[in-house]
Amino acid sequence: MNDTENKLNQALQRLQQCSQKIVQTRGYTMEVKSLKILEEMIREQMTNAHTRPATRTIR
Amino acid sequence: MKILVVSLLRLGDFIQILPVVNGLRRQFPGGELDLLTFTPAQQLAPMITGVSKWWTLNREDLQQGLGNIDIPLLTSFSVLQEQLDLVNAREYDLVINLTQTDFSAWICGYINTPSRAGLMRDVKGAAQFHSGWFQYLNDHAALSVPDIFHYSDIFYFGSGLKNGERDWSMTESVRGRREAAALGIGAGEQIVLQLLTSDEKKNWSTESWLQMLRQLQVFRPAAQFILLGAPSEEAHLEEVYHRAEARGLNVIEAILSLEGAFSLLKTADVLISGDTSIKHLANCAGTPVIELSLGSSDYRRTGAYTADSLLLQPRIACTPCPHSSACSQSTHKCAEQLSPSAVSLSVHHYLNKDWAQLKQLAAELNQEVNWLRTHITGSGFWLAINILESQAMRLVDTLVERSAWKFFLNRDHLNSLAEYGSEGTRIKSEIEIHLAAADMTDMRQHLSFLESRAENISEKASALIEGVKKRTPSIAEIRDFITAHQPDAESLPWLEQLRSQVPRTVVEIGGLRRVHNHLERCRSQAQVKTKLIRCLKTQLTESK
Structure with a gap:
């Protein structure tokens, strides 16, 4: 994994921890929604695909 | 009425939603129809009329911002959030997400609106589909599914547009x-x-x-x-x-x-x-x-x-x-x-x-x-038919299956005056177009077989539902039943959870509810199919 991907991976983990803490303390707020959007953007960037498989099962 | 249609995929995927855009304009003639897409789709703007506002997200810029370690991580996000806040300020009455991705689900979940269609993440982060059609799309995403509607049909019906000719028209530009x-x-x-x-x-x-x-x-x-x-x-x-x-x-x-x-x-x-x-x-x-x-x-x-x-x-x-x-x-x-x-x-x-x-x-x-x-087809969905017509019964299976799904996903079966007869007529017309006269005797026998199978599925589902209601479900039997009759169920995560917990002595209420709902769906679909087949058989008999 190159340096950029490492940093993105670390950022993703920190964001996931952040959003979990917010959910535990304040429930699902707009901040959590914002963080989730950012997480998803980073995830797509890390796979470096044009887009992840366009249509896939969401769980 | 302000409607936002979201399509956050590629150019070809966006063009496939054009019948939805044209259909919504026809259904809500006094309303305002807006679009949210990635930037490349806006190249089509000169040819698509009747759009009040076209929001675009520059995906490349956003991702470059994330992928460049010299740019603060939150920069791209701030840009996106500003745009979404502008979208929210429009105060839409209806948001329709025609994109089956997590990114679009979070984006659409962020947008405040009283009515929704398509995949969205709700306030608790759970995926909500707001229509049986989008649930169907989610459950049939795997490549291995034996049959699936064309995406354009799923989007059309999922957006609440039931009938009418698909309008793919665009306006030619001077340029x-x-x-x-x-x-x-x-x-x-x-x-x-x-x-x-x-x-x-x-x-x-x-x-x-x-x-x-x-x-x-x-x-x-x-x-x-x-x-x-x-x-x-x-x-x-x-x-x-x-x-x-x-x-x-x-x-x-x-x-x-x-x-x-x-x-x-x-x-x-x-x-x-x-x-x-x-x-x-x-x-x-x-x-x-x-x-x-x-x-x-x-x-x-x-x-x-x-x-x-x-x-x-x-x-x-x-x-x-x-x-x-x-x-x-x-x-x-x-x-x-x-x-x-x-x-x-x-x-x-x-x-x-x-x-x-x-x-x-x-x-x-x-x-x-x-x-x-x-x-x-006369029932309003697209098919690709092998020109050799060597598998006539498979075509009959597909026509009946698709019509049954359409009935079920449109919730027509809940209507006490549901148009089983009319749908039967439409299927009959299709059969007469594509099947040779010589195949008709085989076809009637095949329909009887399909009817019998649908009845068996309905009875079995009913028996399993009773077991669930009494909190004594046979997990192995339920698992085998659903896997046999809904091949796409392999992808359902709760079924995987059921598999991994053997033997089960305690069954969670949430899991029971999901099992119950899924079995109810199987039973309802089988009942719809039975009724359609009976109508079809009656009409074929009458036309002899």
């Missing part, structure tokens, strides 16, 4: 007309070739294209052959053009914008293309398509929608392959198996409207290639 006119194409037959797709796996080799062209020019010496490409494809097209010239082939090179491509297609007699956005643009132009379905192309989901188009799909076990994976074979087998002569002969017979010759060709090369003809 487009000018670009096409500058090519100096004369009167006479025009055959347009879109050589490249966005994915190497879906491409046919240049050598194959050239060989096919040479043969086709012999068959059709008066036709004009136009190599179509975007400005980004100019280098490749130049190379092909020069190679064609060196072989004495007479071709026209057409590097055009989307507007120009649309104007060109409006006068074309046929487009030969892989799985590309240009193929969908041809739908909008009313131009028939001969589609070369290679690599990850799944014609069932995204095939050329225009009726009576022709799809050629090589018979290779690995087709369609996963979208984002490299080719699993040592050579590009699917492309190699589609011979230039098969394509040139197909185009020639197709343009002569000689389906008898096409059937003969298909019969000769049946081991290598599937020949499929597109058709819009």
Whole structure:
């Protein structure tokens, strides 16, 4: 994994921890929604695909 | 009424939602219809009328911001959040997400609106679909599903548009007309070739294209052959053009914008293309398509929608392959198996409207290639039917299955005056179009078999539901039942959880509720199918 991907991976983990803490303390707020959007953007960037498989099962 | 339609995928995916956009405009004539897409889709803006506001997200800029370690991580996010706050300020009455991705689900969940359709993440982060159609899309996302509606149909019905003709129309622009006119194409037959797709796996080799062209020019010496490409494809097209010239082939090179491509297609007699956005643009132009379905192309989901188009799909076990994976074979087998002569002969017979010759060709090369003809059924959905008609009963299965799904997903079965009779009439008409008279006796027997099977499923589902209600579910039996009758259930995560907890002594309430709901769906679908088959059998008997 190159340096950029490492940093993105670390950022993703920190964001996931952040959003979990917010959910535990304040429930699902707009901040959590914002963080989730950012997480998803980073995830797509890390796979470096044009887009992840366009249509896939969401769980 | 303010409506926002969200399509956060690629250009071809966006064009496939055009019937939804046109349909919503027709359904809400005084309303305001807005779009949210990625930037490239806005190239089509001059040709799509009736849109009040077109929001775009610049995906490349956003991702570059994230991928560049010199730019603060939150920069891209701040840009996105500002845009979404502007979207929220519009105060939409209805948001429809026609994108089945997590990113779009979070985006749409962020937008405040009283009514929703399509995949969205709710306040607790759970995925909500707001329509049985989008739930169906989610459950049928896997490549291995035996049958699935065309995405355009799923989007149309999922958006609450039930009937009416699909309106794929776009408006030709002045710029487009000018670009096409500058090519100096004369009167006479025009055959347009879109050589490249966005994915190497879906491409046919240049050598194959050239060989096919040479043969086709012999068959059709008066036709004009136009190599179509975007400005980004100019280098490749130049190379092909020069190679064609060196072989004495007479071709026209057409590097055009989307507007120009649309104007060109409006006068074309046929487009030969892989799985590309240009193929969908041809739908909008009313131009028939001969589609070369290679690599990850799944014609069932995204095939050329225009009726009576022709799809050629090589018979290779690995087709369609996963979208984002490299080719699993040592050579590009699917492309190699589609011979230039098969394509040139197909185009020639197709343009002569000689389906008898096409059937003969298909019969000769049946081991290598599937020949499929597109058709819009009376029930309002798209089908691709093997022109050999060698599997008549499979077609009957598909027609009955699709109609039953449509009834169920539109919740028509909840209506005490549901139109089973009318739907039966529509299925009967389709059967009479596609099946020879000789098949009809076999078909009636087959319908009795389908009816009996549907009744068994309904009874079994009822018995299992009783077990669930009494909190004594037989997990193994439920698992086996659902796996047998809903092959896509493999993807359902709760079924995996059930499998992993054996033996079970305590069954969680949430899990029980999901099992119960799924079994109810199975039972309702089976009951709908039974009623449809009975109506169909009655009508077939009456028409004897």
